[in-house]
Amino acid sequence: MKRVYAKEEICAGCRLCEVWCVVAHSKSGDIVKAFNSEFPRPLPRVMVEEAGPFSFALQCRHCMEPPCIEACMTGAMFRDGAEGPVLHDPEQCVGCWMCVMVCPYGAIARDVTIKKIASKCDLCQGEEEPSCVAHCPNEALVFEDRG
Amino acid sequence: MRFSYALPEFLVERDLERCIRCKVCVRQCAFEAHCYDEETDTVSVDSSKCVGCLRCVTMCPTSALIVRQNPTSFKENASWTGRAIKDIFKQAETGGVLLTGMGNDRPYPIYWDHILLNASQVTNPSIDPLREPMELKTYLGSKPDRLDIKKENGKLTLKTRLAPQLELRMPVMFSALSYGAISLNASKALASAAKEFGTYCNTGEGGLHRDLFQYADRTIVQCASGRFGVYRDYLQAGAAIEIKIGQGAKPGIGGHLPGEKVSEEVSKTRMIPVGTDALSPAPHHDIYSIEDLRQLIYALKEATRYEKPVSVKIAAVHNAAAIASGMVRAGADIIALDGLRGSTGAAPTRIRNNVGIPIELAIASVDRRLREEGIRQRASLVAAGGFRNSADVVKAIALGADAVYIGTSALVAMGCHVCQICYTGKCNWGIATQDPYLEKRLNPEIAKERLLNLLRAWEHEIKEMLGGMGINAIESLRGNRLHLRGVGLSDTDLDILGILPAGR
Numbered sequence: 001m002k003r004v005y006a007k008e009e010i011c012a013g014c015r016l017c018e019v020w021c022v023v024a025h026s027k028s029g030d031i032v033k034a035f036n037s038e039f040p041r042p043l044p045r046v047m048v049e050e051a052g053p054f055s056f057a058l059q060c061r062h063c064m065e066p067p068c069i070e071a072c073m074t075g076a077m078f079r080d081g082a083e084g085p086v087l088h089d090p091e092q093c094v095g096c097w098m099c100v101m102v103c104p105y106g107a108i109a110r111d112v113t114i115k116k117i118a119s120k121c122d123l124c125q126g127e128e129e130p131s132c133v134a135h136c137p138n139e140a141l142v143f144e145d146r147g
Numbered sequence: 148m149r150f151s152y153a154l155p156e157f158l159v160e161r162d163l164e165r166c167i168r169c170k171v172c173v174r175q176c177a178f179e180a181h182c183y184d185e186e187t188d189t190v191s192v193d194s195s196k197c198v199g200c201l202r203c204v205t206m207c208p209t210s211a212l213i214v215r216q217n218p219t220s221f222k223e224n225a226s227w228t229g230r231a232i233k234d235i236f237k238q239a240e241t242g243g244v245l246l247t248g249m250g251n252d253r254p255y256p257i258y259w260d261h262i263l264l265n266a267s268q269v270t271n272p273s274i275d276p277l278r279e280p281m282e283l284k285t286y287l288g289s290k291p292d293r294l295d296i297k298k299e300n301g302k303l304t305l306k307t308r309l310a311p312q313l314e315l316r317m318p319v320m321f322s323a324l325s326y327g328a329i330s331l332n333a334s335k336a337l338a339s340a341a342k343e344f345g346t347y348c349n350t351g352e353g354g355l356h357r358d359l360f361q362y363a364d365r366t367i368v369q370c371a372s373g374r375f376g377v378y379r380d381y382l383q384a385g386a387a388i389e390i391k392i393g394q395g396a397k398p399g400i401g402g403h404l405p406g407e408k409v410s411e412e413v414s415k416t417r418m419i420p421v422g423t424d425a426l427s428p429a430p431h432h433d434i435y436s437i438e439d440l441r442q443l444i445y446a447l448k449e450a451t452r453y454e455k456p457v458s459v460k461i462a463a464v465h466n467a468a469a470i471a472s473g474m475v476r477a478g479a480d481i482i483a484l485d486g487l488r489g490s491t492g493a494a495p496t497r498i499r500n501n502v503g504i505p506i507e508l509a510i511a512s513v514d515r516r517l518r519e520e521g522i523r524q525r526a527s528l529v530a531a532g533g534f535r536n537s538a539d540v541v542k543a544i545a546l547g548a549d550a551v552y553i554g555t556s557a558l559v560a561m562g563c564h565v566c567q568i569c570y571t572g573k574c575n576w577g578i579a580t581q582d583p584y585l586e587k588r589l590n591p592e593i594a595k596e597r598l599l600n601l602l603r604a605w606e607h608e609i610k611e612m613l614g615g616m617g618i619n620a621i622e623s624l625r626g627n628r629l630h631l632r633g634v635g636l637s638d639t640d641l642d643i644l645g646i647l648p649a650g651r
Contacts, residue, residue: 009587010332010587010588010589010590010591011587012175012577012587012588013174013584013587014171014174014175014206015169015170015171015174016169016171016206016208018169019167019169019171019208020208031167031208031209032164032165032167032209034167035167035168035169036164036167052583053582053583053584053587055587135208137206138587138588138590138593139590139592139593140590
């Protein structure tokens with residue numbers, strides 16, 4: 001399946017991927033409204049990891065054997081089809097955050113804006129490519145099938 | 148605390164209704180002009196730190212930023228301009244030589260803007276380059292005085308042994324931009340674009356990084372007065388060798404790479420200790436005369452078995468024509484002239500702004516002198532310093548240049564915004580920097596694509612202009628000054644340029 005891959009050698013650490021992730025998952029889809037007037041504001045599902053000059057954007061790796069699905073007691077975390085992305089249903093999520101605990105990449109965030117739920121990348125379902133990839137100013141994120 | 152009397156050059160304005168406090172501007176400004184206050188959740192700006200590179204404006208996802216000239220000005224007069232006052236303040240505060248980057252920004256005449264091209268009408272047909280072949284291929288190197296051709300059994304063979312030549316798809320090359328002055332990603336983009344397009348890039352005096360040897364067959368390797376990074380493999384790898392005597396931005400002084408830019412990799416490539424200033428001597432200490440130059444030219448030719456052309460680059464100075472004549476007689480295959488508006492990564496402001504002559508006059512006078520002495524064919528003439536578009540290139544060729552070097556145009560294609568702070572090493576666009584945080588900002592793949600687009604666009608435009616003149620090969624334009632006319636130039640200017648005034 002296609003996944004998002006980061007090229008850390010050209011990641012400028014601007015975090016525009018995080019910004020556009022928020023916009024993509026906002027109600028209005030308008031960047032100024034999403035940040036300045038909408039409530040709740042979604043969390044970015046992509047997180048830029050930094051250590052000195054080294055940086056890259058991290059999001060759910062959509063593992064073939066996802067520990068988060070295994071750990072989820074309500075079935076909120078599920079795989080969309082046999083080879084599809086790992087998705088999350090906020091309606092079923094009870095905020096136990098076992099998924100956060102078991103994720104080996106630290107790619108699941110805790111959203112406490114309204115009720116406690118998990119927040120993770122859905123690869124921008126329905127779009128040609130995820131918003132983070134489309135908006136990376138340095139093409140440091142690519143959406144590819146590397147098997 | 149003492150404060151600076153100098154006024155901020157720019158005023159940064161933020162539209163608070165559009166600002167989403169994403170802090171992209173804070174993260175992208177190496178000069179720390181933007182600052183985020185967590186307590187109040189606001190981003191504030193210190194305009195005095197802004198250098199006008201527009202990185203923040205370009206990156207701001209909501210277009211919430213405006214950078215403009217500071218409307219507050221000194222009480223200026225014709226003699227004491229704001230710039231003059233500010234320069235005095237800076238020197239009174241620091242006691243230092245004023246430094247700057249990029250090319251001369253003073254309002255000297257730009258002759259390109261006073262020269263017009265011809266086009267065919269009625270009496271000779273113009274050519275459509277989309278329908279008919281058009282040749283821009285250029286060979287650089289010494290041409291023979293005459294050709295000896297032998298005829299045997301009806302077959303013609305060339306007896307004259309030709310000197311080594313560089314083959315260019317079009318008469319535009321990337322000028323000497325050293326690794327050290329610019330980032331490795333920028334060097335990679337230039338070298339790979341030159342190779343893919345079929346032209347050449349020049350290493351400058353920074354040596355050849357090991358990752359760039361793969362492009363060496365499209366690289367002109369420079370040998371400057373500091374001899375940084377010059378060794379056997381380097382000389383043998385390049386397509387040609389260039390002896391750098393001078394540079395248009397700072398004639399009379401050597402290159403200066405501040406220690407801050409001498410990183411581990413730069414140190415290995417230049418073969419100097421990390422963090423030390425790379426100061427090239429003003430002259431080559433083994434060249435005090437034309438005879439000495441001849442010795443170095445032939446030493447380099449010997450070292451490379453006479454397989455590569457040797458270029459000699461000088462800054463265009465008052466007696467450039469006489470010097471060029473000596474250079475040709477000393478055995479140079481290519482003469483590179485760098486004009487008054489030639490750019491640099493770091494130069495003393497006073498030298499950059501006041502030394503040298505415009506490249507247009509230098510091309511015309513050197514070409515004329517070499518023709519008069521009957522030695523024009525012995526060397527190719529490459530012009531550099533301030534070529535902004537394809538029309539400038541066409542005019543230079545018609546004045547007598549064989550090819551041009553572009554530096555600033557190439558940098559601008561990659562993202563340079565000509566903010567002139569290259570000498571600080573803090574280029575926010577990842578070009579003129581060795582800072583690991585900043586150099587990642589230049590994706591060499593994107594930069595290469597942009598360079599290739601620029602070259603292709605210029606190639607097409609040059610063909611269109613040639614076609615308009617009814618010429619189908621760049622060779623037919625070379626030194627063809629009848630295709631040029633001057634407007635708003637004095638008789639002396641026209642005489643030096645060797646062109647007629649418009650209307651005559």
